[in-house]
Amino acid sequence: MILAFDFGTTRIGVAVGQPVTATANPLNPIKARDGVPDWQALDRLINEWQPDALVIGLPLNMDGSLCDMSHRARKFANRLGARFERPAYLVDERLTSHEAKGIHLSRGGGNDFKQESVDGLAAQLILESWFREAEHRSAQDKLEDR
Template identity: 40%
Template sequence: MALAGRVLAIDPGSKRVGVALSDPGGVLATPLLTLPAEPAATLVDRLLAVAASHQAVELVVGLPRRLDGSSGPAAHTASRLAADLRAQSGLPVKLVDERLTSVIAERALLANGRKRDRRKDLSDRVAAAVILQGHLDSRRRQE
Protein backbone atom coordinates (compact mmCIF):
# COMPACT_ATOMS: atom_id res chain seq x y z
CA MET A 1 0.00 0.00 0.00
CA ALA A 2 1.34 3.44 -0.97
CA LEU A 3 1.91 6.14 1.58
CA ALA A 4 -0.13 9.33 1.24
CA GLY A 5 2.09 12.37 0.83
CA ARG A 6 5.05 13.70 -1.07
CA VAL A 7 7.92 11.51 -2.22
CA LEU A 8 11.41 12.98 -2.59
CA ALA A 9 13.76 11.41 -5.13
CA ILE A 10 17.53 11.70 -5.06
CA ASP A 11 19.85 11.16 -8.02
CA PRO A 12 23.27 10.88 -6.36
CA GLY A 13 26.38 11.86 -8.26
CA SER A 14 30.02 12.50 -7.47
CA LYS A 15 29.73 16.26 -8.16
CA ARG A 16 26.01 17.07 -7.99
CA VAL A 17 22.92 15.48 -6.47
CA GLY A 18 19.63 15.97 -8.27
CA VAL A 19 16.43 16.17 -6.25
CA ALA A 20 12.82 15.85 -7.42
CA LEU A 21 9.53 15.97 -5.57
CA SER A 22 6.11 14.45 -6.14
CA ASP A 23 2.80 16.17 -5.68
CA PRO A 24 0.99 15.33 -2.41
CA GLY A 25 -1.02 12.59 -4.14
CA GLY A 26 2.10 10.84 -5.39
CA VAL A 27 1.12 11.07 -9.05
CA LEU A 28 3.44 13.58 -10.72
CA ALA A 29 7.19 14.10 -10.31
CA THR A 30 8.73 17.56 -10.66
CA PRO A 31 12.42 18.49 -10.77
CA LEU A 32 13.22 20.43 -7.60
CA LEU A 33 16.87 21.38 -7.12
CA THR A 34 20.49 20.38 -7.43
CA LEU A 35 22.82 20.17 -4.44
CA PRO A 36 26.60 19.93 -4.49
CA ALA A 37 27.74 16.43 -3.52
CA GLU A 38 30.50 17.90 -1.37
CA PRO A 39 31.01 18.12 1.49
CA ALA A 40 29.92 14.50 1.69
CA ALA A 41 29.85 14.65 5.49
CA THR A 42 26.83 16.99 5.39
CA LEU A 43 24.97 15.53 2.40
CA VAL A 44 22.53 13.40 4.41
CA ASP A 45 21.66 16.35 6.68
CA ARG A 46 21.15 18.65 3.68
CA LEU A 47 18.91 16.11 1.93
CA LEU A 48 16.88 15.49 5.08
CA ALA A 49 16.41 19.25 5.52
CA VAL A 50 14.97 19.41 2.00
CA ALA A 51 12.74 16.40 2.73
CA ALA A 52 11.49 17.96 5.96
CA SER A 53 10.82 21.34 4.35
CA HIS A 54 8.57 19.63 1.79
CA GLN A 55 6.96 17.20 4.26
CA ALA A 56 8.23 14.15 2.34
CA VAL A 57 6.89 10.85 3.67
CA GLU A 58 9.12 8.62 1.54
CA LEU A 59 12.55 8.89 -0.09
CA VAL A 60 13.68 7.28 -3.33
CA VAL A 61 17.38 7.00 -4.12
CA GLY A 62 18.59 6.25 -7.64
CA LEU A 63 20.77 3.14 -7.81
CA PRO A 64 23.27 3.55 -10.65
CA ARG A 65 23.72 -0.01 -11.90
CA ARG A 66 25.88 -0.80 -14.89
CA LEU A 67 24.10 -1.64 -18.14
CA ASP A 68 24.66 -5.36 -17.47
CA GLY A 69 22.88 -4.97 -14.11
CA SER A 70 25.99 -5.33 -11.95
CA SER A 71 26.92 -2.94 -9.17
CA GLY A 72 30.01 -0.76 -9.23
CA PRO A 73 31.42 1.82 -6.83
CA ALA A 74 28.65 4.35 -7.59
CA ALA A 75 25.95 1.79 -6.70
CA HIS A 76 27.69 1.02 -3.41
CA THR A 77 27.87 4.75 -2.63
CA ALA A 78 24.15 5.16 -3.40
CA SER A 79 23.31 2.16 -1.20
CA ARG A 80 25.27 3.68 1.69
CA LEU A 81 23.50 7.01 1.17
CA ALA A 82 20.11 5.25 1.25
CA ALA A 83 21.05 3.38 4.45
CA ASP A 84 22.21 6.61 6.12
CA LEU A 85 19.03 8.44 5.08
CA ARG A 86 16.89 5.58 6.43
CA ALA A 87 18.78 5.45 9.72
CA GLN A 88 18.72 9.19 10.34
CA SER A 89 15.20 9.96 9.14
CA GLY A 90 13.12 6.94 10.05
CA LEU A 91 11.38 7.40 6.68
CA PRO A 92 10.90 4.60 4.17
CA VAL A 93 13.79 4.74 1.68
CA LYS A 94 13.66 2.80 -1.57
CA LEU A 95 16.52 2.16 -3.98
CA VAL A 96 15.38 2.39 -7.62
CA ASP A 97 17.38 1.33 -10.67
CA GLU A 98 18.35 4.49 -12.50
CA ARG A 99 20.01 3.06 -15.60
CA LEU A 100 19.78 5.49 -18.51
CA THR A 101 17.88 8.19 -16.59
CA SER A 102 20.67 10.72 -17.21
CA VAL A 103 20.50 9.97 -20.93
CA ILE A 104 16.70 10.40 -20.90
CA ALA A 105 17.04 13.69 -19.01
CA GLU A 106 19.71 15.02 -21.37
CA ARG A 107 17.64 14.11 -24.44
CA ALA A 108 14.55 15.79 -23.00
CA LEU A 109 16.52 18.97 -22.31
CA LEU A 110 18.05 18.92 -25.81
CA ALA A 111 14.59 18.43 -27.34
CA ASN A 112 13.43 21.52 -25.44
CA GLY A 113 16.29 23.56 -26.89
CA ARG A 114 18.18 24.09 -23.62
CA LYS A 115 21.64 25.60 -23.98
CA ARG A 116 24.59 23.49 -22.81
CA ASP A 117 25.32 25.49 -19.64
CA ARG A 118 21.64 25.43 -18.62
CA ARG A 119 21.37 21.69 -19.40
CA LYS A 120 24.23 20.94 -17.02
CA ASP A 121 22.36 22.74 -14.22
CA LEU A 122 19.03 21.05 -14.93
CA SER A 123 20.14 17.55 -15.95
CA ASP A 124 20.57 16.10 -12.45
CA ARG A 125 17.22 17.28 -11.16
CA VAL A 126 15.45 16.15 -14.34
CA ALA A 127 17.11 12.72 -13.95
CA ALA A 128 15.78 12.62 -10.37
CA ALA A 129 12.31 13.41 -11.73
CA VAL A 130 12.61 10.56 -14.26
CA ILE A 131 13.59 8.18 -11.44
CA LEU A 132 10.70 9.41 -9.31
CA GLN A 133 8.10 9.26 -12.07
CA GLY A 134 9.09 5.67 -12.83
CA HIS A 135 8.74 4.81 -9.14
CA LEU A 136 5.35 6.53 -8.84
CA ASP A 137 4.04 4.83 -11.99
CA SER A 138 5.26 1.43 -10.80
CA ARG A 139 3.69 1.93 -7.39
CA ARG A 140 0.32 2.84 -8.97
CA ARG A 141 0.40 -0.26 -11.20
CA GLN A 142 0.88 -2.45 -8.10
CA GLU A 143 -2.13 -0.97 -6.27
Template identity: 45%
Template structure:
Protein backbone atom coordinates in the same frame (compact mmCIF):
# COMPACT_ATOMS: atom_id res chain seq x y z
CA UNK B 1 12.37 -1.31 -12.55
CA UNK B 2 11.86 -0.21 -8.95
CA UNK B 3 13.58 -2.23 -6.27
CA UNK B 4 11.63 -1.73 -3.09
CA UNK B 5 13.07 -2.40 0.32
CA UNK B 6 10.69 -0.34 2.41
CA UNK B 7 7.12 -0.45 1.17
CA UNK B 8 4.98 -2.51 -1.15
CA UNK B 9 2.73 0.49 -1.85
CA UNK B 10 3.72 4.11 -1.63
CA UNK B 11 2.58 6.02 1.40
CA UNK B 12 0.39 9.02 0.87
CA UNK B 13 2.09 12.39 0.80
CA UNK B 14 5.12 14.03 -0.70
CA UNK B 15 8.03 11.92 -1.92
CA UNK B 16 11.57 13.20 -2.47
CA UNK B 17 13.84 11.41 -4.94
CA UNK B 18 17.60 11.64 -5.28
CA UNK B 19 19.97 11.14 -8.20
CA UNK B 20 23.12 10.59 -6.13
CA UNK B 21 26.51 11.60 -7.47
CA UNK B 22 29.92 12.12 -5.92
CA UNK B 23 29.81 15.85 -6.70
CA UNK B 24 26.11 16.66 -7.14
CA UNK B 25 22.81 15.21 -5.98
CA UNK B 26 19.74 15.89 -8.09
CA UNK B 27 16.48 16.17 -6.17
CA UNK B 28 12.90 15.82 -7.36
CA UNK B 29 9.58 16.00 -5.55
CA UNK B 30 6.17 14.57 -6.19
CA UNK B 31 2.91 13.74 -4.49
CA UNK B 32 2.19 10.02 -4.33
CA UNK B 33 -1.57 10.48 -4.78
CA UNK B 34 -1.06 12.49 -7.97
CA UNK B 35 1.81 10.31 -9.19
CA UNK B 36 3.60 13.13 -10.96
CA UNK B 37 7.25 14.11 -10.36
CA UNK B 38 8.90 17.53 -10.74
CA UNK B 39 12.60 18.47 -10.73
CA UNK B 40 13.35 20.42 -7.56
CA UNK B 41 17.00 21.32 -7.09
CA UNK B 42 20.61 20.19 -7.26
CA UNK B 43 22.78 19.94 -4.18
CA UNK B 44 26.19 20.92 -5.51
CA UNK B 45 28.69 19.89 -2.86
CA UNK B 46 31.04 17.00 -2.24
CA UNK B 47 31.07 17.64 1.53
CA UNK B 48 28.72 15.28 3.41
CA UNK B 49 27.91 17.82 6.11
CA UNK B 50 26.70 20.34 3.52
CA UNK B 51 24.79 17.68 1.58
CA UNK B 52 22.92 16.39 4.60
CA UNK B 53 22.21 19.90 5.86
CA UNK B 54 20.62 20.71 2.49
CA UNK B 55 18.66 17.45 2.54
CA UNK B 56 17.48 18.14 6.10
CA UNK B 57 16.20 21.55 4.96
CA UNK B 58 14.33 19.94 2.05
CA UNK B 59 12.81 17.32 4.34
CA UNK B 60 11.74 20.05 6.77
CA UNK B 61 10.15 22.03 3.93
CA UNK B 62 8.41 19.20 2.07
CA UNK B 63 7.67 16.78 4.96
CA UNK B 64 7.93 13.70 2.72
CA UNK B 65 6.35 10.40 3.68
CA UNK B 66 9.20 8.55 1.98
CA UNK B 67 12.36 8.88 -0.09
CA UNK B 68 13.50 7.28 -3.35
CA UNK B 69 17.12 6.85 -4.41
CA UNK B 70 18.24 6.07 -7.95
CA UNK B 71 20.27 2.88 -8.11
CA UNK B 72 22.86 2.88 -10.90
CA UNK B 73 23.42 -0.49 -12.50
CA UNK B 74 25.51 -1.48 -15.50
CA UNK B 75 23.63 -1.90 -18.77
CA UNK B 76 23.48 -5.65 -18.14
CA UNK B 77 21.96 -5.08 -14.68
CA UNK B 78 25.07 -5.73 -12.59
CA UNK B 79 25.95 -3.73 -9.50
CA UNK B 80 29.23 -1.81 -9.33
CA UNK B 81 31.07 0.57 -6.97
CA UNK B 82 28.62 3.46 -7.52
CA UNK B 83 25.68 1.14 -6.81
CA UNK B 84 27.16 0.42 -3.39
CA UNK B 85 27.68 4.15 -2.74
CA UNK B 86 24.02 4.81 -3.57
CA UNK B 87 22.87 2.03 -1.24
CA UNK B 88 25.04 3.53 1.51
CA UNK B 89 23.52 6.96 0.82
CA UNK B 90 20.02 5.45 1.07
CA UNK B 91 20.93 3.77 4.36
CA UNK B 92 22.25 7.09 5.69
CA UNK B 93 19.00 8.81 4.69
CA UNK B 94 16.95 6.13 6.44
CA UNK B 95 19.10 6.34 9.57
CA UNK B 96 19.26 10.15 9.80
CA UNK B 97 15.67 10.99 8.92
CA UNK B 98 13.73 7.84 9.95
CA UNK B 99 11.94 7.72 6.59
CA UNK B 100 11.27 4.77 4.30
CA UNK B 101 13.75 4.58 1.42
CA UNK B 102 13.06 2.76 -1.83
CA UNK B 103 15.49 2.25 -4.71
CA UNK B 104 14.77 2.60 -8.43
CA UNK B 105 16.91 1.34 -11.29
CA UNK B 106 18.23 4.55 -12.82
CA UNK B 107 20.02 3.18 -15.87
CA UNK B 108 20.33 5.91 -18.51
CA UNK B 109 18.28 8.46 -16.52
CA UNK B 110 20.99 11.13 -16.96
CA UNK B 111 21.12 10.45 -20.71
CA UNK B 112 17.33 10.78 -20.90
CA UNK B 113 17.46 13.96 -18.78
CA UNK B 114 20.05 15.54 -21.08
CA UNK B 115 17.90 14.64 -24.06
CA UNK B 116 14.80 16.21 -22.52
CA UNK B 117 16.64 19.42 -21.78
CA UNK B 118 18.14 19.50 -25.27
CA UNK B 119 14.67 18.93 -26.76
CA UNK B 120 13.47 21.94 -24.77
CA UNK B 121 16.21 24.14 -26.21
CA UNK B 122 18.63 24.06 -23.28
CA UNK B 123 22.22 23.66 -24.46
CA UNK B 124 24.64 21.30 -22.74
CA UNK B 125 26.68 24.09 -21.16
CA UNK B 126 23.60 25.60 -19.46
CA UNK B 127 22.09 22.21 -18.64
CA UNK B 128 24.99 20.84 -16.60
CA UNK B 129 23.50 21.67 -13.20
CA UNK B 130 19.91 20.94 -14.23
CA UNK B 131 20.49 17.46 -15.62
CA UNK B 132 20.73 15.93 -12.14
CA UNK B 133 17.38 17.35 -11.00
CA UNK B 134 15.69 16.17 -14.19
CA UNK B 135 17.31 12.73 -13.73
CA UNK B 136 15.84 12.66 -10.20
CA UNK B 137 12.46 13.53 -11.74
CA UNK B 138 12.78 10.58 -14.14
CA UNK B 139 13.71 8.29 -11.23
CA UNK B 140 10.71 9.44 -9.19
CA UNK B 141 8.32 9.19 -12.14
CA UNK B 142 9.52 5.61 -12.72
CA UNK B 143 8.75 4.89 -9.08
CA UNK B 144 5.26 6.41 -9.32
CA UNK B 145 4.53 4.55 -12.55
CA UNK B 146 5.47 1.23 -10.90
CA UNK B 147 3.58 2.02 -7.66
CA UNK B 148 0.30 3.72 -8.58
CA UNK B 149 -1.57 5.22 -5.67
CA UNK B 150 -4.70 3.36 -4.61
CA UNK B 151 -7.97 4.84 -5.83
CA UNK B 152 -9.34 7.58 -3.63
CA UNK B 153 -12.44 6.64 -1.62
CA UNK B 154 -14.02 9.75 -3.13
CA UNK B 155 -13.52 8.49 -6.68
CA UNK B 156 -16.59 6.69 -8.04
CA UNK B 157 -15.85 3.14 -9.23
CA UNK B 158 -15.65 2.55 -12.95
CA UNK B 159 -17.94 -0.04 -14.47
Protein backbone atom coordinates in the same frame (compact mmCIF):
# COMPACT_ATOMS: atom_id res chain seq x y z
CA MET C 1 4.73 13.74 -0.54
CA ILE C 2 7.80 11.84 -1.75
CA LEU C 3 11.34 13.16 -2.31
CA ALA C 4 13.57 11.51 -4.88
CA PHE C 5 17.33 11.72 -5.31
CA ASP C 6 19.72 11.15 -8.19
CA PHE C 7 22.96 10.43 -6.34
CA GLY C 8 26.15 11.94 -7.70
CA THR C 9 29.62 12.67 -6.39
CA THR C 10 29.45 16.46 -6.91
CA ARG C 11 25.69 17.08 -7.09
CA ILE C 12 22.64 15.17 -5.97
CA GLY C 13 19.53 15.73 -8.03
CA VAL C 14 16.29 16.21 -6.13
CA ALA C 15 12.63 16.02 -7.11
CA VAL C 16 9.39 16.17 -5.18
CA GLY C 17 6.29 14.25 -6.12
CA GLN C 18 2.74 13.47 -5.16
CA PRO C 19 1.71 9.79 -5.14
CA VAL C 20 -1.99 10.61 -5.69
CA THR C 21 -1.29 12.20 -9.08
CA ALA C 22 1.93 10.21 -9.73
CA THR C 23 3.61 13.43 -10.85
CA ALA C 24 6.94 14.95 -9.87
CA ASN C 25 8.84 18.20 -10.28
CA PRO C 26 12.58 18.85 -10.15
CA LEU C 27 14.13 20.92 -7.36
CA ASN C 28 17.57 22.51 -7.14
CA PRO C 29 20.34 19.94 -6.67
CA ILE C 30 22.20 19.48 -3.41
CA LYS C 31 25.96 19.93 -3.51
CA ALA C 32 28.18 17.01 -2.60
CA ARG C 33 31.90 16.58 -2.14
CA ASP C 34 33.15 13.20 -3.36
CA GLY C 35 29.66 11.80 -2.75
CA VAL C 36 29.27 13.27 0.74
CA PRO C 37 26.13 15.43 0.65
CA ASP C 38 25.60 18.81 2.23
CA TRP C 39 23.68 17.37 5.18
CA GLN C 40 22.51 20.81 6.34
CA ALA C 41 20.90 21.42 2.95
CA LEU C 42 19.25 17.99 3.17
CA ASP C 43 18.01 18.80 6.68
CA ARG C 44 16.36 21.97 5.33
CA LEU C 45 14.87 20.08 2.41
CA ILE C 46 13.34 17.38 4.61
CA ASN C 47 12.00 19.98 7.06
CA GLU C 48 10.46 21.99 4.25
CA TRP C 49 8.76 19.15 2.36
CA GLN C 50 8.13 16.65 5.20
CA PRO C 51 8.14 13.64 2.84
CA ASP C 52 6.50 10.36 3.74
CA ALA C 53 9.22 8.41 1.94
CA LEU C 54 12.48 8.83 0.04
CA VAL C 55 13.31 7.33 -3.36
CA ILE C 56 16.92 7.00 -4.45
CA GLY C 57 18.08 6.06 -7.92
CA LEU C 58 20.27 2.97 -8.02
CA PRO C 59 22.82 3.16 -10.83
CA LEU C 60 23.36 -0.22 -12.46
CA ASN C 61 25.41 -1.46 -15.37
CA MET C 62 23.39 -2.10 -18.51
CA ASP C 63 23.37 -5.84 -17.74
CA GLY C 64 21.81 -5.11 -14.33
CA SER C 65 24.96 -5.77 -12.33
CA LEU C 66 26.16 -3.52 -9.53
CA CYS C 67 28.96 -1.00 -9.98
CA ASP C 68 30.92 1.25 -7.61
CA MET C 69 28.24 3.95 -7.84
CA SER C 70 25.58 1.36 -6.94
CA HIS C 71 27.28 0.75 -3.60
CA ARG C 72 27.70 4.47 -2.98
CA ALA C 73 24.05 5.21 -3.82
CA ARG C 74 22.90 2.36 -1.56
CA LYS C 75 25.02 3.74 1.28
CA PHE C 76 23.50 7.19 0.69
CA ALA C 77 19.99 5.67 0.75
CA ASN C 78 20.71 3.83 4.02
CA ARG C 79 22.04 7.01 5.63
CA LEU C 80 19.09 9.09 4.42
CA GLY C 81 16.55 6.61 5.73
CA ALA C 82 18.26 6.30 9.11
CA ARG C 83 18.93 10.01 9.57
CA PHE C 84 15.42 11.16 8.66
CA GLU C 85 13.58 8.07 9.95
CA ARG C 86 11.67 7.52 6.73
CA PRO C 87 11.42 4.57 4.38
CA ALA C 88 14.08 4.79 1.66
CA TYR C 89 13.41 2.92 -1.57
CA LEU C 90 15.95 2.18 -4.29
CA VAL C 91 14.84 2.18 -7.91
CA ASP C 92 16.73 1.23 -11.06
CA GLU C 93 17.90 4.45 -12.68
CA ARG C 94 19.56 3.10 -15.81
CA LEU C 95 19.52 5.70 -18.59
CA THR C 96 17.67 8.40 -16.59
CA SER C 97 20.58 10.85 -16.84
CA HIS C 98 20.81 10.16 -20.58
CA GLU C 99 17.04 10.68 -20.94
CA ALA C 100 17.19 13.87 -18.83
CA LYS C 101 19.91 15.28 -21.10
CA GLY C 102 17.80 14.49 -24.16
CA ILE C 103 14.76 16.22 -22.68
CA HIS C 104 16.89 19.22 -21.70
CA LEU C 105 18.32 19.53 -25.21
CA SER C 106 14.88 19.10 -26.84
CA ARG C 107 13.65 22.05 -24.74
CA GLY C 108 16.39 24.23 -26.18
CA GLY C 109 18.90 23.81 -23.35
CA GLY C 110 22.63 23.83 -23.92
CA ASN C 111 24.99 20.89 -23.70
CA ASP C 112 27.19 22.19 -20.88
CA PHE C 113 25.61 20.03 -18.20
CA LYS C 114 27.98 21.32 -15.53
CA GLN C 115 26.45 24.78 -15.98
CA GLU C 116 22.93 23.62 -16.86
CA SER C 117 22.27 20.81 -14.42
CA VAL C 118 19.85 18.06 -15.40
CA ASP C 119 20.17 16.34 -12.02
CA GLY C 120 16.73 17.47 -10.81
CA LEU C 121 15.17 16.30 -14.05
CA ALA C 122 16.88 12.92 -13.63
CA ALA C 123 15.48 12.71 -10.07
CA GLN C 124 12.03 13.55 -11.47
CA LEU C 125 12.33 10.68 -13.98
CA ILE C 126 13.44 8.33 -11.17
CA LEU C 127 10.43 9.26 -9.06
CA GLU C 128 7.98 8.97 -11.94
CA SER C 129 9.42 5.53 -12.70
CA TRP C 130 8.90 4.53 -9.06
CA PHE C 131 5.29 5.74 -9.22
CA ARG C 132 4.68 3.64 -12.37
CA GLU C 133 6.21 0.57 -10.71
CA ALA C 134 3.97 1.11 -7.66
CA GLU C 135 0.89 1.36 -9.91
CA HIS C 136 1.95 -1.82 -11.71
CA ARG C 137 2.47 -3.66 -8.40
CA SER C 138 -0.92 -2.45 -7.16
CA ALA C 139 -2.70 -3.58 -10.34
CA GLN C 140 -0.89 -6.94 -10.17
CA ASP C 141 -1.97 -7.39 -6.52
CA LYS C 142 -5.60 -6.69 -7.45
CA LEU C 143 -5.47 -9.29 -10.24
CA GLU C 144 -3.99 -11.87 -7.89
CA ASP C 145 -6.73 -11.19 -5.29
CA ARG C 146 -9.45 -12.37 -7.71
